[in-house]
Amino acid sequence: MRWTRLSVRARLTIGSSLLALVLLTAAVLLARVQVSSLLQSTDATLAMSDLTPFLSDLKVNAGEHIDQPGPGVLVEIRDPTGAIEQNTLPDDLRARVAHETGDGRIIRATADGTPYTLASRTFTTRDGTWQLWAARSGAAHELAEAGLDRVLIIGGGILMVAFVIASWLLARAALRPVERLRRRAGELGNSVDADLLPVDASGDEISQLAATLNAFLQRIRLSVDREKQMVSDAAHELRTPLAALRTQLELAHDDFDDPEALRLEIVAAEASVARLSSLAANLLELARLEQSTELGTITGATMTDELGEAVDRARLLAVSKDARIGFGSELDTDTRFPLDRATFGRLLDNLLSNAVAAIAHGGTIQVDLAPTQDGAALSVRDDGPGVPESFLPRAFDRFSRPDDARSSRSGGSGLGLALVKAIADGTGGDVTMRNRNPGLEVLVTIPHL
Numbered sequence: 441m442r443w444t445r446l447s448v449r450a451r452l453t454i455g456s457s458l459l460a461l462v463l464l465t466a467a468v469l470l471a472r473v474q475v476s477s478l479l480q481s482t483d484a485t486l487a488m489s490d491l492t493p494f495l496s497d498l499k500v501n502a503g504e505h506i507d508q509p510g511p512g513v514l515v516e517i518r519d520p521t522g523a524i525e526q527n528t529l530p531d532d533l534r535a536r537v538a539h540e541t542g543d544g545r546i547i548r549a550t551a552d553g554t555p556y557t558l559a560s561r562t563f564t565t566r567d568g569t570w571q572l573w574a575a576r577s578g579a580a581h582e583l584a585e586a587g588l589d590r591v592l593i594i595g596g597g598i599l600m601v602a603f604v605i606a607s608w609l610l611a612r613a614a615l616r617p618v619e620r621l622r623r624r625a626g627e628l629g630n631s632v633d634a635d636l637l638p639v640d641a642s643g644d645e646i647s648q649l650a651a652t653l654n655a656f657l658q659r660i661r662l663s664v665d666r667e668k669q670m671v672s673d674a675a676h677e678l679r680t681p682l683a684a685l686r687t688q689l690e691l692a693h694d695d696f697d698d699p700e701a702l703r704l705e706i707v708a709a710e711a712s713v714a715r716l717s718s719l720a721a722n723l724l725e726l727a728r729l730e731q732s733t734e735l736g737t738i739t740g741a742t743m744t745d746e747l748g749e750a751v752d753r754a755r756l757l758a759v760s761k762d763a764r765i766g767f768g769s770e771l772d773t774d775t776r777f778p779l780d781r782a783t784f785g786r787l788l789d790n791l792l793s794n795a796v797a798a799i800a801h802g803g804t805i806q807v808d809l810a811p812t813q814d815g816a817a818l819s820v821r822d823d824g825p826g827v828p829e830s831f832l833p834r835a836f837d838r839f840s841r842p843d844d845a846r847s848s849r850s851g852g853s854g855l856g857l858a859l860v861k862a863i864a865d866g867t868g869g870d871v872t873m874r875n876r877n878p879g880l881e882v883l884v885t886i887p888h889l
């Protein structure tokens with residue numbers, strides 16, 4: 441079975457159990473080595489203690505016969521000439537130490553399958569150096585080690601089984617909030633009006649995940665609501681010019697015998713078609729701006745050139761109003777900004793067309809490009825009547841107009857400022873609007889690269 445096909449609960453349990461098995465095995469082996477070393481050290485100490493009486497006897501009764509060792513005491517004592525004074529060692533051990541000398545030596549040896557620990561001592565008299573050996577059987581500590589092994593294996597197995605069960609239960613308890621989130625997410629998929637995911641007050645990682653998902657869901661719902669509203673508003677905006685166009689075409693059919701009346705109806709129909717084309721183009725441009733992450737680049741010099749051309753286009757629109765449109769730019773020619781020339785031109789055209797529509801006959805418009813610490817600021821000011829203060833918070837919403845009661849025939853589509861907002865947001869900048877009493881000022885900030 442592939443690891444990735446296992447549940448998270450199973451993976452947590454298996455992973456933690458394997459880690460615990462490695463650690464437990466290392467601990468058992470370490471304990472086993474320590475106990476074995478301690479038992480062997482004890483045998484060496486006991487073997488040394490077995491030689492103590494003989495050393496005392498040699499010291500007090502030097503030159504006299506060595507006393508016999510007690511029952512079960514295994515020793516070998518050689519005098520300075522190499523003669524054996526006492527020897528109770530098994531034959532295999534005698535052969536092992538026959539040619540060994542030294543003081544304080546510890547030797548491990550086996551006799552008849554039984555392990556022994558041998559310890560040596562020396563004692564120097566006027567006749568020479570005595571060599572003493574004592575042996576201790578390791579049979580007892582072998583039995584102790586065997587019993588310890590059984591305890592460690594059985595106890596370790598029980599501990600591992602208990603740890604696996606505990607790991608499974610803990611993983612299940614830890615993932616229970618995730619299961620609740622999963623079930624709740626399934627309910628959300630069946631109903632867009634359902635509540636959000638539950639968020640515990642504990643503030644742990646799962647509750648933080650739920651909070652993040654809730655924020656994501658709210659953004660998605662807001663986006664869906666906004667798209668629904670846009671479709672509804674677009675349908676409403678399209679309905680009026682379409683109805684007008686249909687009526688104009690029907691009237692044109694009735695005026696085939698009257699060339700002048702037919703011409704007027706065709707001109708009116710062309711105006712309706714132009715409005716529909718403008719509305720469709722603005723909607724497509726808004727969709728493009730919202731989906732695009734790159735708007736190109738432009739220099740300060742190119743922005744200044746485009747500003748002059750946009751003002752020329754606005755002056756043509758304002759000929760009938762005898763308006764005065766001034767402009768100025770103080771941008772560094774080499775500074776680069778994150779939008780292309782065409783997009784900057786659309787931004788200017790929308791702001792200037794709104795300003796031209798707002799001013800009275802003989803009115804004035806002033807457009808300025810000024811450098812800022814972070815980029816550039818575009819200011820468009822007019823001396824028109826301004827807008828109601830209540831309109832300012834929603835001025836950049838789609839299809840919003842200062843006077844909602846105005847017909848689409850007399851007012852714009854309500855997409856111009858929304859386009860300006862989308863362009864500014866796309867560059868990482870911002871756009872604001874304020875009444876100047878009299879007049880209106882729109883300020884667009886664009887960061888430099």
